[in-house]
Amino acid sequence: xxxxxxxxxxxxxGSKFAADGPSDREVLFVSHAHWDHLAGLKRRVxxxxxxxxxxxxxxxxxxxxxxxPRNAFALEHNKSFRAGDxxxxxxxxxxxxxxxxxxxxxKQGSVGYTGDFKQPDTPVLQPDTxxxxxxxxxxxxxxxxxxxxxxxxxxxxxxxxxGPLTVYAYAAKAQEAMSLLNGFVxxxxxxxxxxxxxxxxxxxxxxxxxxxxxxxxxKELDIxxxxxxxxxxxxxxxxxxxxxxxxxxxxxxxxxINTIRGGYMIRLSDHADFTQLLQYVEESRPKIVxxxxxxxxxxQVLAKAIEKRLGITARAAP
Numbered sequence: 176x177x178x179x180x181x182x183x184x185x186x187x188x189g190s191k192f193a194a195d196g197p198s199d200r201e202v203l204f205v206s207h208a209h210w211d212h213l214a215g216l217k218r219r220v221x222x223x224x225x226x227x228x229x230x231x232x233x234x235x236x237x238x239x240x241x242x243x244p245r246n247a248f249a250l251e252h253n254k255s256f257r258a259g260d261x262x263x264x265x266x267x268x269x270x271x272x273x274x275x276x277x278x279x280x281x282k283q284g285s286v287g288y289t290g291d292f293k294q295p296d297t298p299v300l301q302p303d304t305x306x307x308x309x310x311x312x313x314x315x316x317x318x319x320x321x322x323x324x325x326x327x328x329x330x331x332x333x334x335x336x337x338g339p340l341t342v343y344a345y346a347a348k349a350q351e352a353m354s355l356l357n358g359f360v361x362x363x364x365x366x367x368x369x370x371x372x373x374x375x376x377x378x379x380x381x382x383x384x385x386x387x388x389x390x391x392x393x394k395e396l397d398i399x400x401x402x403x404x405x406x407x408x409x410x411x412x413x414x415x416x417x418x419x420x421x422x423x424x425x426x427x428x429x430x431x432i433n434t435i436r437g438g439y440m441i442r443l444s445d446h447a448d449f450t451q452l453l454q455y456v457e458e459s460r461p462k463i464v465x466x467x468x469x470x471x472x473x474x475q476v477l478a479k480a481i482e483k484r485l486g487i488t489a490r491a492a493p
Contacts, residue, residue: 184211191261208272230380235273266278272380294455304461308467310473314480340421357384453480474492478490
């Protein structure tokens with residue numbers, strides 16, 4: 176089966192399909208709307224190239240990029256897109272809104288690409304060749320299910336007793352955090368411009384969020400920064416002067432809860448940990464696995480673990 180991961184992070188599958196990076200292939204699949212997976216769209220893609228993804232991913236990507244990709248095709252889960260005698264089918268991936276896996280089937284065999292995911296709720300593909308993410312592909316990255324989510328809600332509830340707080344997160348992770356607080360925290364949710372744009376897309380696609388407003392409209396709405404105010408800002412602004420207690424959400428946090436200057440850092444991640452990655456491969460049982468080394472320094476570690484523990488041929492690529 177023809178599979179390659181290029182130095183620019185593009186996943187090449189069969190002869191017609193590319194994923195999550197720049198390519199001149201006929202069809203570009205975008206697994207989800209995070210910047211490291213949108214590189215193939217930044218050049219506004221070739222006139223002759225078709226972009227395939229879920230509808231939510233197209234909407235989120237369009238907000239981030241400031242334009243909608245040409246020849247964009249929104250594909251539903253479990254539906255296929257055909258190019259010549261090859262076809263690509265997308266399946267859900269539990270990561271951010273719209274995340275999807277891809278299964279490409281050709282006369283030579285099948286290849287599955289997980290994109291980014293976590294468990295539970297990500298179905299396991301069973302291709303001949305599997306390309307899997309390796310973000311937390313080392314044994315030191317193992318988590319207790321739900322531990323960080325509970326910690327986040329409890330810390331927000333505690334901090335709000337003393338005044339407002341500001342949560343810093345990647346724009347799409349902010350919506351996951353808001354969803355966790357929905358029903359537990361009665362507060363005014365104020366979002367900076369980028370988080371607000373993403374939240375509108377999440378709401379459009381039926382994601383349950385608490386009522387929110389744009390931060391810049393707080394004065395107009397007569398909202399004061401009191402003990403019932405939760406502000407969400409993008410992670411890149413975390414070094415700015417903070418309103419109230421600071422909470423930083425990062426998957427790379429050393430432990431679940433860490434004390435930092437002005438508040439806390441919480442390890443809230445949308446990626447499979449080491450154990451979940453191995454379990455996925457074990458249930459998939461492909462003939463060969465490629466671990467995505469273009470986005471992770473642990474791809475080689477994961478590949479070795481797959482071979483040693485599961486007896487399945489594995490290679491880090493590129």
